[in-house]
Amino acid sequence: MSTTATTPTPPSSARWSPGSLVRARGREWIVLSGSDAEVLRVRPVAGSEEDQTFIHLALEATPVADASFPKPEPTQKAGHDAALLLRDALVLSLRRGAGPFRSFGQIAIEPRAYQLVPLLMALKLDPVRLLIADDVGVGKTIEAALIARELLDRGDVERFAVLCPPHLVDQWVTELEGRFHLRPVAVTAASAARLERNLPPSESIFTTHSHTVVSLDYIKGERRRAEFLRACPELVIVDEAHTCASTGQGRHQRYELLKGLVSEKARHLVMLTATPHSGDEDAYFRLLGLLHPDFAALSDAAGDEHKKLRDRLAAHFVQRRRPDIAEWKEGNLFPRRETKELTYKLTGTWERFFDAVLDYCASVVAAAGEDTKKQRLNFWGTLALMRCVASSPAAAVQALRTRAGLEEEVAEDDIEARVFDGAADALPDDDVEPPAASEEKALAALITQAEELTGQAGDPKLKILTDHVIELVKEGFNPVVFCRYIATAHYLGQHLASKIKDVAVGVVTGELTSDERKEKVELLGDAERRVLVATDCLSEGVNLQDHFDAVVHYDLSWNPTRHEQREGRVDRFGQKSGVVRATLIYGANNPVDGAVLEVILKKADKIREELGVPVPLPDDGHTLSQALMKAVLLRNREREGKRQQAFAFVEMEEAKAIETRWLDAAEKAKKNRTVFAQRRLKPEDVLPEWKKSLAVLGGKEDVQRFTGRALARLGGALEPVGSSGRRGFKTRSRRSPRTSANVSMSKGS
Template sequence: MSTTATTSTPPSGARWSPGSLVRARGREWIVLSGSDAEVLRVRPVSGSEEDHTYIHLALEAVPVADASFPKPDLSQKAGHDAALLLRDALVLSLRRGAGPFRSFGQIAIEPRAYQLVPLLMALKLDPVRLLIADDVGIGKTIEAALIARELLDRGDVERFAVLCPPHLVEQWVSELEGRFHLRPVAVTAASAARLERNLPPSESIFTTHAHTVVSLDYIKSERRRAEFLRACPELVIVDEAHTCASTGQSRHQRYELLKGLVGDSTHGAHGDPRARARHLVMLTATPHSGDEEAYFRLLGLLHPDFAALSSATGDEHKKLRDRLAVHFVQRRRPDIAEWREGSLFPHRETTELTYKLTGAWERFFNAVLAYCASVVAQAGDDTKKQRLNFWGTLALMRCVASSPAAAVQALRTRAGLEEEVAEDDVEARVFDGAADALPHDDVEPPAGSEAEALTALITQAEELAGQAGDPKLKVLTDHVVELVKEGFNPVVFCRYIATAHYLGQHISAKVKDVAVGVVTGELISGARKEKVELLGDAERRILVATDCLSEGVNLQDHFDAVVHYDLSWNPTRHEQREGRVDRFGQKSEVVRTTLLYGANNPVDGAVIEVILRKADKIREELGVPVPLPDDGHTLSQALMKAVLLRNREPEGKRQQTFAFVEMEEAKTIETRWLDAAEKAKKNRTVFAQRRLKPEDVLPEWKKSLAALGGKEDVQHFTSRALARLGGALEPMSNSGRRGFKAPLDALPEDVRERLDVEGLAGSILIDFDYPPAPRCRPVQRSHPLVSVLAETMLERTLGNVASADVSDPGVLGRVGCWIADGITSRSLVALVRLRHQLTSQRGHQVTTLLVEEATAIAWTGAPTQLEGPDALALLSPLPVADPPPHVRERTVTQALGQLETRLSELDAFAERRAQALLADHRRVRAAAEALGRYSVKALVPADVIGLFVLLPKVD
C-alpha cells in the first residue's frame, strides 16, 4: 500500500471537490462526496450531512462561487458555559471523523476494544475473507456490523447483504437500524414478491436496495441463488455459517450458494473477478461441530488452499496455519479478561432441582412408558413404520414429561404418523434439531394412531391437566417465587406451546405484583420481540417461552435468570437459552441458571447423565462447546430405545437410578463425542486469535473516543443543552431508578418540530447507560436527541451573524474571556474544525472522501503550544472570576487581531493533522499493494469556530 500527503485530484472537469467551501443561494456550503462537474452535493457549513441537498450549477440564478468560513466576530460574545457547549456541540455533530476509524461517528454504541479485533483484521485483508468464531454472547453481530459500517464509510463498498437463518432476519434488521444507522431491507419468502413488484426487468432486489438482510432458506434454491449471484453486493455477511457447510440437501444448497459467492462454482461464477474480489465475513459460535468434512469445507470458503489442512503435514501444515491465522478469530470469555475492560460478563450460578412423580402423576407416566415400550418391541418388519412408530413414542414421552397440557395435545393429534407424512417432518418435530429450526418446532408432535391404546391415556392426561398437584409445576413455581424475591427476572424455557400456556396460567396465579408473559412460535418474529419489550417495561417480570426465543431475540436487557423447565436433548440448545441472557450488555453481576428434571424419570436420567453432563465436562475442559456428533439422531434414538426396552424389565430388575454409563449406547456416544472434542481441541490453536494484543488495539480505541466523545461527554452536553433551551433533565434517582425524564414540550418550536420528525415528543425517558433502565431510551452520541441539539446550536451560532438574535439561548457566541484557575500566563485557545480530503485509488477507481475533525490549538506563552485534546481540555475548568467588561472587550479584540497573524500556524497545524491521519490509515490498513494508494490533503484555511482567552489569576 502506498500512502502520500500530496494534493488529490477532483473528478474530471469538476472545479470543487469534497470539502471545498462554496457560496450559493445566499449562504455557505461544504461540498460532499458524490459531486461532479455539473451537480454539487452539499450541506450547510453549520449543518449535518442529513441536511444535504443538490445544486445544479447551470440552473443557479447567481453563479456558485468560492467561499471562506466566517471568522469569529467581536459581537459574538460567549461565557464559559456557552464555550463548553460550543466545543461539545462541534465534537458531537461530526459524523465523518478523522480518526483511524471512519465509522465511529455513525454508530449508536461504544464497542468494547476487544470487539475491534475483527475490524482491524478485516482492514488488513483484500478481499476481506474472515471467520469470526467468538463464543456465544461475546458480540459477533456487533463485530460483523462494525466491519460493514467501516467499509461503507471508507467507500470500499457501496452495497452489502446479510445472509442468515429466517428467524434471525428481524434481529439483524433491528441491530443494523438501531445501532449502526443503516436501513436494510428484509428479504424473505413473505416479502420478496412485494419487493419485486414494479421492478424493471433488468433490476433485482439486490441492485435496487443497497443493504439487505436475506433469509438463507429463501435464497438457497438454484433459481434464486443464480439471481443473487448475478446481482450480489461487494460485501456478504453469513450468520450461523456452520449450517452452510454440513451435509443434507438443505445445507448442500446453502454451501453451493457460498461457493458461488467466493467464485468457486460450477454454475457460472467460477473465474468471475467480482466474486474473487467479494468481501465475505462468516459468523459461527461452533466452527467445528465434529464433522471433519464440513469443517474443512468451511475453511475452503476463506481460500481454497485451506481445505488442504485436512491432509497437510509438517512445514506445509504450519505454513497453512500461519496463513489461516489472519483470517480467523475465536475467543472464549476467559480470553477477554486480558483486555482489562472491567466486568464485561456476569458470573453464572448454576442450580439443579429435581421433582418426583407420585400418585396419579406417577401412574400416568408409567402407563405412557409401558405403552411406548410395547410399541417399540412389537414393531413389524416394515422399516419405515418402525421408525415412525418409534418417533411417535418419543414424541409422546417428551410431551408427557413436559406437562399434562402438552400430553393432551399430543394424544389428541393422532393422524400425524400415517404413511403420507414426510419422515423428515416427523423427525424434526420430535428431536431438538438445528438452530435455524427453533421458531417452528415448539408444536406438539403427534403421538401415534392406535386409537384403542391411547383412549385411556387421553382420559388420564385430561384429568391431570385440569387439576392441581403437578409435582414438576410446584417445584418450578416455588423456585420462581424465590428468584423474584431475590431480585431476579427469570425466563422459563419449555419445549412446547401447550406447556408454555400451562405454565403462564399457573405462575400468574401463584405470583402477585409480577408481570408474567408467554411467548411461543404462534407469534410472528416482530410480535415476539414486541411482547418481550412490553414485558420489559414492568418493574418485576417473568417470561415463559419456548425455544423460539433461544435464538433471534436478545433478552439481556430485561432478564437475568434462566430456568430449563424441559430438558433439551441437544446440549447446544441449553447454551443458546442461557446465551440469550448471559451475554455482552448484561448489567447484572450474577446470572442464575436452573436445570429442572425428574428424579424418577428414566428419560431425563439418560439425557442428564449421557448428554448434558458430558457436554458440561467437555466445555469446561476445552473452553468452548462441542456439539453432540449425532447426525440423523442415530445416537439419541439408540439411547432412548435402550431406555424404553429396559423399562420393560421386571420391577425388581429395573434400573431405578441414573447410572446409565454402563449402557452400550452411552459408551458409543461418549466415544464419538470425545473424538470430536479432541479434534476441536487440536483445531482451536488455528482459530484462537493471538496476533492482535490489547496494546495493538487500545491506542486506536482511545484515539477514537477522544476524537468523537464518549458516554460522559454525551450526558454532560445533553443535560446542559436541554437546560439552556428550557427543557432541563429530571433525574429519576429520587424514585430509586436509573435514567432521566426529558421534557421536550418546553423547547423552542423549531427544535420540537425536528425532534417530532424523529419520533421524539412530549416527556421522554432516557438513559445514557446501555442497556438502559426500564422504559428508558438509550441515548448516545448519534441519537437524534443529541444530533438535533448539537446541530441546532451550531446552526444558530455559525449562521448569519447580522440576523442572529443575541437573546436566543441557542446562540452560543464564538469569542470569550475569563479568569481560569491553573493558568500561569495568558492563553489563547482556538476551537477549530479541520477538513481533509482522503483519496484512495484502487486500479482505475479513485474515491475522494471528506473527513472532519473537531480539535483545538492553544498558545499559552512562547514557545509553549498545545494541540488536540490538551488544548480542548483548557476550556473545561470552571472560571474563578470574570474580568471587567472593558478588559474583556480589549482582550478579545487583541486576540482576534493575533489570530490573523497566526493563520500560517493554523495551516501548519492542519498539515500535521493530515500527516497524523495518514499515519492512522497506514497503521490500520497496512497490507498488500493491492489495497491501493492513499493520499490525504488538508483543506486550508481551517474553520475557526471559536476563540477564547484564558487569563491567569492574580493574587
C-alpha cells in the same frame, strides 16, 4: 458565528484531500475519500451521508475553489454556557471523520476495544474474507456491523446484504437501525413479493435497496439464488455460517449459494458462527474453503505445509473465548454464571401414568413387526409421546388428542426434526406437540389419565418450579423459564400467575409472530418484577439481557447446544446484572430425563468446563438419541417391580463411539483457539488508540450534555423515560407545556 464562507481562487493545479472544504454550486462541501484528480466525491457541510454527490472538475461552469470560514470577531462574544455549547458542537462535528475510523460518528454504541479486533483484521484484507467465531454473547453482530459501517463510510462499498436464518432477520434489522444508523430492508418469503412489485424488469430488490437483510431459506432456492448472485452487493455478511457448510438435510443449497458468492474474487465476505466446528469434519473444512480455496486443503495437509496454511488462515479467522476477552481488562463485561440442578420424583398417580405410557410405547414399537418404515415411524411416534409426557400433562393431552397416526404419507423428515429438537437454526415452528402413534383403546385410557392429571394439584415437577421461581424473585432475579411445547408453556404460565402475586408473568410461544414476541417481551420488561415462560422460539433471535437475568430449563433438550442458546439469551454482552442464574430441572426417577442427562448433557457440561466453550454433539443422524430411548423402552419392559434407578447407558456402543468423536472434536477446538484467539493483536496495541479516539469523539455523556444544553437554549428540557435497559428521553417545551417530542437516546448512544 457567521457561516458564510470566503472563496479564494486556488491555483489550477490544486487538488483536495479528504476532509478539505471546497465551494461549488453556491454552497460549501466536504471532500470525501474516493476523490481523484478529476472527480471529487463530496458531502454538503450542512448535509448528511445521503446527500453525497460527485463533482467533475472540468464540467463545472464556476471553478471549484477552496472554502474557509471567517475568524470570529470580539463583538460575537457570548456567555460561558454558549461557549461550552459551541465547544461540544465542534467536538461532536468531528465524529464523522476523526481518528483512525471513519464510522464512529455514525454509531449509537461505544464498542469495547476487543470488538475492534475483527475490524482491524478486516481493514488489512482486500477483499475482506473473514470468519468471526467468538463465543455466544461476546458480540459477533456488533463486530460484523462495525466492519460494514466502516467500509461504507470509507467508500469501499456502497451496498451490503446480511444473510441469516429466518428467525434472525428482524433482530438484524433492529440492530442495524438502532445501533448503526442504517436502514436495511428485510427480504423474506413474506416481504419479497411486495418489494418486487412495480420494479422495472432490469431492476432487482438488491439493486433498488442498498442495504438488505435476507432470509437464507428464502434466497437459497435455485431461481432466487441466481437472481441474488447476479445483483449481489459488494459486501455480504453470513450469520450462523456453519449451517451453510453442511450438505445434508437440504443444506446443500445454502452451500451452493456461498460458493457462488465467493466465486466473485472482489466480493467482501464476513461469516459469523459460535460453532465453526460442529462435529462434521468435512463441513468444517468446506467452511474454511469459502475464505480461500487453499484452506480446504488443511484436512490433508501435514508438517510445514499444515503450519503455513494455519498461519495464513489466522489472518482470516478470529475465535475467542470469554477468558481471552478478560485479558483486555475492560472491566466485568460478562456476568458470573451460577448453575444449579433441582430434581423431582414421580409418585402415586403421576408415576403410574408414566409407567403406562412407557408400556404403551413399548407395545407400539413391538407391533410394527418386520416393516422397517413402520418400525421407524412408530418409534418416532413413541418418542414424541415420551417427550410430551415428560414435559407436562397438558402437552401429553395435546399429543394424544392429535394422534395423526403417523401414516405412510406423513413426511419422515418433518417427524424426525420435530421429535429430535430440529436443527439449531430452525426454531420458531419447533414447539408444536408432535402426534403420538395411534392405538385407539390404549390411547383413550391414556387421554383420560392425562386429562385427570392436568386438572389435579400436586404435579411434582410444577411444584419444584414454582418454589424455585418464588425464591429467584425474592432474591431480585427476573427469570425466563424455557420449556419444549406450547401446551406446557400455557400450563406453566397460568399456574405461576395464580401462585406468584405482584409479579408480571408472560408467555411467548411459536403461536406469535416475531413482532408479537418482541412486543410482549418489551411490555413485560416494563414491569418492576417479571417472569417469562417461553418455548425455544426465544432461544435464538430475541436478546433478553435487558430485562432478564436467570434461566430455568423446565424441559431438558436432547440437543445440548440448545441449552447454551437458552442461557446465552441473558448471559451475554450488555447484561447489567453481575450474576446470572441457570437452573436445570429433571426427574430423579424419570428414565427419559436420566438417559439424556447422563449421556448427553453432563458430558456436554464437562467439555464446556474443560474448554471454556460448548462443543456441539456430533450426532447428526440422532443415532445416540434413538439408542438411548430404545434402551429406556427395553429396560422398562424388563423391569421387575419398581423401575431401576440407574441404567448403564454409558456402556452402550453408540454412546462410546459418539463420546470418542465428541472428545476428538473438543481437542481440535482447543487447538484452534490457541491459534485463532488473535493474541498477536495485544490490548496495549489497541487500547491507547481507542482511548484517544473516545476522547476526540466524545461519549454518550457528551451527546446527552450537548442535546440538553441545546434544547435548553430553545426553551425545552430532557426528561428521562423508559426502563434502565432501554433508557430514552422525552422533550417538553417550557414555553408550551402541551408540546412534546421524543428523543431516542438508547443505551450506549
